Amino acid sequence: MKVLITGIDGYSGWPLALHLLARGHEVVGIDNFVTRRRVREVGSWSATPIPSFARRQAAVREVLGKEITFYRGDLGRYEVVEKVLATERPDAIVHLAEQRSAPYSMIDVRHAVATQIENVTSTLHLLYAMRAYAPDAHLVKMGTMGEYGTPKVPIPEGFFEVEYRGGKDTLPFPRQAGSWYHWSKVFDSGDVMFASRIWNLRATDVMQGVIYGIRTPEMTDRRLLTRFDFDETWGTVVNRFIAQAILGVPLTVYGRGGQTRGFIALEDSVQSLRIAIEHPARPGEYRVFNQFDAAYSVNHLAQTASRIATELGYSATIAHPPNPRVEAEEHGYEPVHEHLYELGYRRTRTLEEVIREIFTTLRRYRGRLVAKQHVVQPAIDWRQGDNRGSLGTRAPTPPGPPPSSGAA
């Protein structure tokens, strides 16, 4: 199949591209490199040194003997989206090109607005361009388990049967997101559900758990590594804990640490997306996959990371700074995940194994962690915005790039 990956330069976009190529699919990508620039905006960088996209393409050619067609462009410009879809007419589109950081969205009003606007706009642009140029393509849209919040009932996959005041219906499960970013994903879900209904589009909405991990089997060469963020803003919790352990600073569990979420290893996330692509939704079907392996509390993750760190010779303590987020710190959490299993998904990686792998891989980049050590501690507060005071004083990095695009 020909698969268009938007956000192909990102943490999960890049491993997905490698995996699809290895499976014999054709891969087209688009990216505006804004994540690279926004990670710089908060004073950080990827722990893994990632090459330019042209060098990534060259490495893919040399190591895997495959080609990636690439467009440098911004989905915020409709004419760019139109051009890519009209030229490529993909069978599937995996939409990963969104602002993906909750803390980034909470910095200040401008970052809040930029997050919601960019994410909603890119999705609307894709939907309209699909209607015009690829009405039979299958959209695999990256959402987040965080759309659901932490309700006191089990979390179904998108829809649930309701009996209420004598009536009965199957309804979208209510969303209670916990940041402007998470709300932007809720908004996207609404737009995709509506578009699939009025235009008969095929859509899979992926409620993705928090990803952890640093490599996938296709990364047989250092030049093929994906980015690895460890700062407060862009790094997710497991990855950040391991960076903290290597740095010899306490693992920061926000508040009491009973916060529980769904998690999935990078490699299994890529597997899930591939399965979704290879089993497309029907025309007019909007389906929702809860894409995670297991639910863990932040305390459990910190203890596991800390134990493995100790075994590996690091001294990893755990700290409980005041929670910068507004969220329940002790709660039930019972999400359902059946749809992907029905399509053949099987978990291949364990938490412990991946944590060890991250330690092993990251060790050689310790210098890059040390250089940006100051941005690992939490400073962005849900109530106050940016407490460090350096981020909220400037506008968010524009998504760019300049108008010119085209295969590069």
Added chain:
Amino acid sequence: MKVLITGIDGYSGWPLALHLLARGHEVVGIDNFVTRRRVREVGSWSATPIPSFARRQAAVREVLGKEITFYRGDLGRYEVVEKVLATERPDAIVHLAEQRSAPYSMIDVRHAVATQIENVTSTLHLLYAMRAYAPDAHLVKMGTMGEYGTPKVPIPEGFFEVEYRGGKDTLPFPRQAGSWYHWSKVFDSGDVMFASRIWNLRATDVMQGVIYGIRTPEMTDRRLLTRFDFDETWGTVVNRFIAQAILGVPLTVYGRGGQTRGFIALEDSVQSLRIAIEHPARPGEYRVFNQFDAAYSVNHLAQTASRIATELGYSATIAHPPNPRVEAEEHGYEPVHEHLYELGYRRTRTLEEVIREIFTTLRRYRGRLVAKQHVVQPAIDWRQGDNRGSLGTRAPTPPGPPPSSGAA
């Protein structure tokens, strides 16, 4: 109380201002006049000739002996919102300044994006400015009953008790909106709910039924009339039917006409908003009011308008053009509305009485209806966009106005 009305120049903003002044409240308003310009964009105008805002202020001074403080400005610019809130520090904010037309949002991709972006941005700007300058103010946010769609269970006011797979919780009622515009209101609801939770703001989210009517008791002078839209894009269904009857063209019931919605007379809508303002939500409280009087099918409305038209000497037939929207045409509809009644709201106007009043008032503006007769028939299609072909070829009118603002 000092009440800030955003969108004070609009169909319901203006009557609300007059009503609040008559009740002894202080009124501050902001508007960018984009609705006036966007109604021109689709080739129409208000049936009632509405004066410039400066003349409206002068008429209020002369007729009611009251002052309205007015800012010409765009809520899409955060510095404008900041300035107004920092200067005025209102007790309540009624947020009506949004793109309010479902068909307008369905014209093409640019109108879809403009609608969602403008509406989400203005709300986020207000929320951030409230946090900074008016944290104790009460936000009364205009939503729509259309957020809920037409589920097969009764529609509660925002939240409902759920029992599911052995758990029990009170959750937001699922939203299934029917246009990009209606989804933008769903998005606003999410953002307001979240902000009230993390910042302890007071908020009332008004799920408003479709308004009909042309005047309120405070409009004792022609210069005090509010705008009255009758074109396909900006006119709502009852108002449009009466314009069609006066024009002697068939009343256009889209499809089978079993579509049922909640409706409310303009005067009672204004009453409801005033009651919400005078009974503010508590700090941190996010409450939802379903604000309508009765549910009617489109067929019922057309038959009622047609019968009254005949009595008044018009020959009003009913046509059923293919439905340009994607919606159920026969369905149950059982929304709850209790909260406003608990606060003392009572319906004061009947459908028939208001329809007669619209006929009487509109008769003298027949020439203005005739001049724009061509934009009353449906041309914007949910599946295809603008079928007339004249609207989707240009960008939506920018919200403007130019940077300068300030009390005028």
